[in-house]
Amino acid sequence: MKIGILGTGQVGNLIGSRLIENGHQVMIGGREANNERGLAFLKNNSENASYGTFEEASFFGEIIFNATNGRFALDALKLCNTDFEGKIIIDVANPLDFSTKPPTLIPEFANTNSIGESIQNLFPKAKVIKTLNTLGMALAVNPKQLNDGDHSVFVAGNDENAKIKTKTLLTEFGWNVENLNDIGDITASRAMESYLILMIRLSMSLNVPMLNIKVIK
Amino acid sequence: MKIGILGTGQVGNLIGSRLIENGHQVMIGGREANNERGLAFLKNNSENASYGTFEEASFFGEIIFNATNGRFALDALKLCNTDFEGKIIIDVANPLDFSTKPPTLIPEFANTNSIGESIQNLFPKAKVIKTLNTLGMALAVNPKQLNDGDHSVFVAGNDENAKIKTKTLLTEFGWNVENLNDIGDITASRAMESYLILMIRLSMSLNVPMLNIKVIK
Numbered sequence: 093m094k095i096g097i098l099g100t101g102q103v104g105n106l107i108g109s110r111l112i113e114n115g116h117q118v119m120i121g122g123r124e125a126n127n128e129r130g131l132a133f134l135k136n137n138s139e140n141a142s143y144g145t146f147e148e149a150s151f152f153g154e155i156i157f158n159a160t161n162g163r164f165a166l167d168a169l170k171l172c173n174t175d176f177e178g179k180i181i182i183d184v185a186n187p188l189d190f191s192t193k194p195p196t197l198i199p200e201f202a203n204t205n206s207i208g209e210s211i212q213n214l215f216p217k218a219k220v221i222k223t224l225n226t227l228g229m230a231l232a233v234n235p236k237q238l239n240d241g242d243h244s245v246f247v248a249g250n251d252e253n254a255k256i257k258t259k260t261l262l263t264e265f266g267w268n269v270e271n272l273n274d275i276g277d278i279t280a281s282r283a284m285e286s287y288l289i290l291m292i293r294l295s296m297s298l299n300v301p302m303l304n305i306k307v308i309k
Numbered sequence: 310m311k312i313g314i315l316g317t318g319q320v321g322n323l324i325g326s327r328l329i330e331n332g333h334q335v336m337i338g339g340r341e342a343n344n345e346r347g348l349a350f351l352k353n354n355s356e357n358a359s360y361g362t363f364e365e366a367s368f369f370g371e372i373i374f375n376a377t378n379g380r381f382a383l384d385a386l387k388l389c390n391t392d393f394e395g396k397i398i399i400d401v402a403n404p405l406d407f408s409t410k411p412p413t414l415i416p417e418f419a420n421t422n423s424i425g426e427s428i429q430n431l432f433p434k435a436k437v438i439k440t441l442n443t444l445g446m447a448l449a450v451n452p453k454q455l456n457d458g459d460h461s462v463f464v465a466g467n468d469e470n471a472k473i474k475t476k477t478l479l480t481e482f483g484w485n486v487e488n489l490n491d492i493g494d495i496t497a498s499r500a501m502e503s504y505l506i507l508m509i510r511l512s513m514s515l516n517v518p519m520l521n522i523k524v525i526k
Contacts, residue, residue, distance in 0.1 A: 192421070196499075202420040203506075204413050243525040246507075275510040282413075283507040288419075289420075292502040293492040298526055305522040308460040309515055 096121060096153025098146050098168055103184065103229045104159035108133055110233035112140045114264045121149025122195050123171070146171045149190040155180045155257065158211065162187040163198060166214060176218035180254045182261075183208045184232075187285055194292050201285065208248065208281025219254035222281035223247045223262065223302045226291060227304045235304075236266040243304040246273045248280035273307055313338060313370025315363050315385055317347040320401065320446045321376035325350055327450035329357045331481045338366025340388070363388045363480045372397045372474065379404040379424050380415060383431060393435035397471045399478075401441045401449075404502055411509050418502065423497025425465065436471035440464045440479065441499040443508060444521045452521075453483040460521040463490045465497035490524055 095114050097304055100122040107116045111255055119142040122130045130143045131225045142152070150156050150172035160168040162185040169181075187201035201207050208222035224232045226246060235241045245267055276281055294303055310333050314321045317339040325335045336359040339347045347360045359369070367373050367389035377385040379402040386398075404418035418424050425439035441449045443463060452458045462484055466472055476489055492500055511520055 111485045197420050199420065203416065204409070236431040239525045244522075248510075265386065273511065273514065275507075275514045283510040286503040289503040290492075293465075293497045293500040294524060297490065297492045298524075300526045303524070303526050305461075306525050307511060307515075307520070307521050308456045308523050309517045 093117070093155065094119075094153050095157065096149035096151075097157045097159055098149060098172070099157075099159035099161070100127055100133065100143075100161065101159065101161070105129065105133050105161055106156070106229045106233050107157050107184070108141065109137055110265060111261070112137045118142070119144055119149045119152040121146040123168070136175045136225065144225050147173050150176070152172055152181075153179070155182060158185050160182040160185055162201070162207050164191075166210060168241050169211060169214065176215045178217065178219070180219045180221060180251075180257060181211060181215070182221050182223060182258055183211055183281070184229070186288055188288060194296060197285065197289065203282070203286070206279070206281035206285045208285070209278045212250065212278045219251035220278055221247060221249035221251075221254050221258045222278065222284055223258060225285050226287050228302065231302050231304065233265050238302045238304060239306075241266055241268055242271065243306045244271050244273055246275050246280075247274050248278055248284065250277050271306070281306070310372065311336075311370050311373045312374065313366035313368075314374045314376055315366060315389070316376035316378070317344055317350065317360075318376065318378070321374070322346065322350050323446045323450050324374055324376055324401070325358065326354055327482060328478070329354045333357065335359070336361055336366045336369040338363045340385070357510075364390050367393070369393055370396070372399060372478070375400040375402050375428065377402055379418070380406075382424050383427060386428060386508055393432045395434065395436070395518075397436045397468075397474060398428060398432070399438050399440060399475055400428055400498070401446070403442050403505055405505060411513060411526060413500065414506065420499070420503070423496070423498035423502045425502070426495045429467065429495045436466065436468035437495055437502055438464060438466035438468075438471050438475045439495065440475060441502070443501050443504050447517065448519050448521065450482050452488075455519045455521060456523075458485055459488065460523045461488050461490055463492050463497075463501050465492050465495055467494050467503065488523070495502065
């Protein structure tokens with residue numbers, strides 16, 4: 093599958109490299125198409141890796157990952173110059189304000205809003221799915237590193253078909269189907285983004301290399 | 310131990326009855342000392358149960374549970390007419406606004422604040438501990454009902470000795486020591502209160518009688 097990734101940072105690199113391992117063609121997109129991390133992505137991956145602008149990556153992919161910094165996510169998506177009609181946007185961004193210690197949520201995305209639903213509202217023709225933001229991305233794209241993969245990930249979005257395609261990518265990453273929790277429509281992004289505050293406190297108090305939660309029912 | 314509980318609702322009743330089973334003397338306190346649920350608490354429990362006003366219950370207990378409705382928690386504590394000097398207040402309240410569907414957090418307690426830290430700020434001589442708000446209270450006071458008790462609970466507060474006493478009560482409820490996660494000072498109440506948004510979405514999507522999360526590390 094052809095997949096575009098918006099964001100050339102560590103998160104975008106981790107997702108892109110893993111997708112290429114799984115046989116996909118990936119274009120990673122940056123604000124400009126000549127930053128070092130974007131070039132490193134090309135160097136570290138097979139011929140299935142390419143690198144362009146936000147606009148080029150969004151045109152390239154049937155599925156687009158939003159792996160930009162949460163604060164600038166909406167601006168980055170606007171730079172794609174498209175309404176994303178029919179495309180799946182998988183949003184993994186976190187609305188964290190790192191100017192406070194420990195971080196808090198960026199107020200405009202807190203409690204009664206979220207990045208996930210803001211993207212859906214801005215691009216009503218896109219099929220936005222929120223997932224993978226609730227744990228470190230190195231673990232998120234390779235969950236079997238922890239507890240034999242027996243821990244939980246969440247999925248939210250309005251479009252059932254987009255959820256099925258997203259879940260397929262997640263199972264390719266190594267997630268067991270029974271650990272994929274569909275928690276509802278795109279407004280449930282609030283739940284995944286709010287949880288970050290607990291995740292941060294757990295990280296601070298446990299000081300372990302990898303960490304997640306498992307739903308017990 | 311003598312324990313006061315503020316709030317005669319279902320949450321206060323569940324905590325009080327379980328503490329009495331575990332050998333404690335419990336006074337449950339209401340706004341007035343003659344409501345039906347307070348009287349039911351007396352009827353359903355041994356001679357170790359008593360019932361009074363908020364003020365009487367707060368005077369009675371070495372440890373005070375705040376089991377009031379989150380929206381009115383600070384007002385209820387003010388009605389106790391004490392500064393709680395040296396007393397442990399175990400806050401289990403949730404800052405949920407049920408006027409929205411699904412519920413959101415009450416804005417004054419969201420993101421950069423919480424009920425737990427608001428109580429600590431209002432009563433600096435008290436030793437406030439936040440715990441038990443992250444799962445249904447029937448399960449919270451009897452965790453072995455789910456997965457042989459192997460799931461997680463969180464504790465936050467500024468006073469180490471108060472944490473130790475709280476953890477003792479939690480182990481009497483049936484929590485395993487390795488499942489008690491100390492996540493830091495009282496500002497970490499934000500983490501436990503923010504998590505409610507995810508807990509609500511899980512409850513809505515899973516439709517199971519009991520539900521919690523386990524920290525995997």
